[in-house]
Amino acid sequence: MESGTLLEMAGSVESVVFRNEKNGYAVIEMNNGEELVTAVGTMPFVGVGERLRVVGKWVNSQTYGPQFQVRSLERSGPADAAAILKYLSSGAV
Numbered sequence: 001m002e003s004g005t006l007l008e009m010a011g012s013v014e015s016v017v018f019r020n021e022k023n024g025y026a027v028i029e030m031n032n033g034e035e036l037v038t039a040v041g042t043m044p045f046v047g048v049g050e051r052l053r054v055v056g057k058w059v060n061s062q063t064y065g066p067q068f069q070v071r072s073l074e075r076s077g078p079a080d081a082a083a084i085l086k087y088l089s090s091g092a093v
Contacts, residue, residue, distance in 0.1 A: 009054050013046055017038075038064065
């Protein structure tokens, strides 16, 4: 499932699976409106409930399976009251 073409995806962060505070690398579960997607890459300070628009490509990790490798991201705040509560409860702020 390797794709050399850069793709764009938008969605909300459902969980932060891993975060390296030193270099900003993160593994997140992102809901793109159709399914949960594992996204990986440098995403410093990303938090649960945050809406992201990411650009990257699909890669297939031998250990973890298909992942969306993020090259760049654009943040927008939580979209509704439930997302705001989730974001504030996540400890990101």
